[in-house]
Amino acid sequence: MIFGWLRRRRRARVLARPLPAAAAEVLASMEFVEALLPEERSRFEELIKLLLDQVYWEGRSGLEITDEMRVSIAAQACRLTLHLPEDAYRKVKTIYVFPGTYSAHGGDSGEGTSHRHGEAWLRGPVVFSWDAAHHGVRNEDDGRNVVYHEFAHKLDMLDGYADGVPPIQTRGAHQAWTGVLDEEFKALVQADERGRRTLLDKYGATNPAEFFAVATELFFERPGRMKDRHKELYQSLAAFYRQDPASREDTPRAR
Numbered sequence: 373m374i375f376g377w378l379r380r381r382r383r384a385r386v387l388a389r390p391l392p393a394a395a396a397e398v399l400a401s402m403e404f405v406e407a408l409l410p411e412e413r414s415r416f417e418e419l420i421k422l423l424l425d426q427v428y429w430e431g432r433s434g435l436e437i438t439d440e441m442r443v444s445i446a447a448q449a450c451r452l453t454l455h456l457p458e459d460a461y462r463k464v465k466t467i468y469v470f471p472g473t474y475s476a477h478g479g480d481s482g483e484g485t486s487h488r489h490g491e492a493w494l495r496g497p498v499v500f501s502w503d504a505a506h507h508g509v510r511n512e513d514d515g516r517n518v519v520y521h522e523f524a525h526k527l528d529m530l531d532g533y534a535d536g537v538p539p540i541q542t543r544g545a546h547q548a549w550t551g552v553l554d555e556e557f558k559a560l561v562q563a564d565e566r567g568r569r570t571l572l573d574k575y576g577a578t579n580p581a582e583f584f585a586v587a588t589e590l591f592f593e594r595p596g597r598m599k600d601r602h603k604e605l606y607q608s609l610a611a612f613y614r615q616d617p618a619s620r621e622d623t624p625r626a627r
């Protein structure tokens with residue numbers, strides 16, 4: 373009981389503080405932020421404040437971590453959870469940021485190559501290269517976003533497993549998701565084996581966990597195109613994230 377009370381008091385204190393000064397410029401540089409409805413915008417800023425407060429941030433390999441970096445990563449992360457329960461990132465406690473790609477030291481999500489852009493550990497930190505995390509802000513519609521990718525892993529891992537199936541509320545929704553995931557994952561594996569180009573990055577063919585992370589990147593970065601080509605997958609992700617980013621894609625450029 374006392375913990376609940378302390379948590380509520382801490383939460384109120386965190387939310388009463390303004391965002392770091394760097395936030396204004398960072399958020400203004402993000403196209404998706406502009407499209408948020410007023411009530412979403414205030415929710416979004418609350419989520420950022422809570423994540424900034426909850427996480428122990430550390431620069432690695434000599435990187436001095438700045439508020440710009442923290443806000444930039446937190447804002448991209450909180451786009452995913454805008455309509456999810458507030459504690460969806462409760463297991464994210466530590467974020468390490470390297471200046472550029474770094475050498476692998478073996479995370480649970482096993483991002484494959486030895487030169488990494490990011491990783492998410494099942495019971496441990498999320499790790500980024502700042503180059504890669506910053507790329508997500510500068511290019512919002514190229515289909516790639518390492519922050520979405522790694523935080524999707526953290527959502528997937530909420531139930532203790534990195535299996536491509538994040539905790540989904542109802543049994544029906546759960547079955548629908550696993551059915552769609554299975555079918556789309558197999559199709560991507562097959563396309564990859566045949567060397568066919570696909571809208572979904574073929575890294576998603578690695579395993580279902582990577583498939584969910586890669587599909588999440590596409591869902592937020594190129595929603596219109598994804599909805600056209602992978603309608604059921606798009607709808608399953610829209611149901612999980614409780615968002616419909618395709619409906620906000622305004623310019624032809626973004627298609």
Ligand SMILES: [Zn+2]
Nearest residue numbers: 481483582585
């Ligand atoms: Zn991954």
